[in-house]
Amino acid sequence: MTTIGANLQSVRTLITTACEAAGRSVEDVTLLAVSKTFGPEAVREAHAAGQTAFGENYIQEAVEKMALLPDLRLTWHCIGPIQSNKTRLVAAHFDWAHTVDRLKIAQRLSEQRPEGRAPLQVCIQVNIDGGPTKAGVAPADALALAREVQALPRLQLRGLMTIPDPVTDPAAQRAVHDKARALFDRLRAEGLPLDTLSMGMTADLQAAIEAGSTLVRVGTAIFGGRHYAPR
Ligand SMILES: *Cc1c(COP(=O)(O)O)cnc(C)c1O
Numbered sequence: 584m585t586t587i588g589a590n591l592q593s594v595r596t597l598i599t600t601a602c603e604a605a606g607r608s609v610e611d612v613t614l615l616a617v618s619k620t621f622g623p624e625a626v627r628e629a630h631a632a633g634q635t636a637f638g639e640n641y642i643q644e645a646v647e648k649m650a651l652l653p654d655l656r657l658t659w660h661c662i663g664p665i666q667s668n669k670t671r672l673v674a675a676h677f678d679w680a681h682t683v684d685r686l687k688i689a690q691r692l693s694e695q696r697p698e699g700r701a702p703l704q705v706c707i708q709v710n711i712d713g714g715p716t717k718a719g720v721a722p723a724d725a726l727a728l729a730r731e732v733q734a735l736p737r738l739q740l741r742g743l744m745t746i747p748d749p750v751t752d753p754a755a756q757r758a759v760h761d762k763a764r765a766l767f768d769r770l771r772a773e774g775l776p777l778d779t780l781s782m783g784m785t786a787d788l789q790a791a792i793e794a795g796s797t798l799v800r801v802g803t804a805i806f807g808g809r810h811y812a813p814r
Pocket residue numbers: 617619640662663746784785786800801802803804
């Protein structure tokens with residue numbers, strides 16, 4: 584087995600263990616392999632080991648990578664910041680966008696989603712723990728934005744996404760993820776049909792699953808350390 588294949592196996596085992604500990608079904612947690620900064624060969628290796636969902640932060644890099652993998656049936660998730668001048672690329676090439684935090688970006692994505700494609704699957708990024716300079720909508724504004732996004736014709740609103748500041752203490756990780764879960768539950772109680780809570784990365788996977796994450800975004804534990812940022 585390749586290193587990436589073995590790493591994927593370990594991550595799947597971690598997810599299974601965390602689900603069992605939390606009394607959750609393992610089918611309720613999707614593993615997104617975050618392949619940013621790694622080339623198409625790494626994606627091929629992961630795919631050969633059964634992985635089909637991939638996350639990318641840098642839109643230009645992602646689109647170039649996708650073009651080199653036309654033979655694989657993969658699902659691509661945009662998990663990086665989306666500037667206005669990148670919405671067309673995201674709408675044309677990705678299946679999911681997790682980082683929608685402004686109505687203007689959502690409107691552009693909806694307008695630019697090609698007619699022949701399924702609606703773009705969208706999560707609203709929430710600034711669950713941070714100060715005013717962090718990406719993501721303030722928790723208090725999430726419901727209003729979710730309602731506006733839900734009304735856009737070429738988007739399908741799926742849920743919420745968070746990127747908490749890194750902390751090592753599991754109880755502190757859990758406390759932040761619990762806040763996101765509470766917000767998710769509140770929006771569902773308001774009638775929004777959300778099924779995706781995108782939270783948890785290599786370092787806080789377990790705490791995120793305990794708190795109710797339905798999609799963990801894992802890079803380092805699958806592909807190894809990242810040695811460069813391409814942009
Ligand atoms: C890079 C990244 C990840 C993966 O992080 P790891 O710590 O390598 O697992 C997950 N989510 C987002 C938004 C990222 O930018």
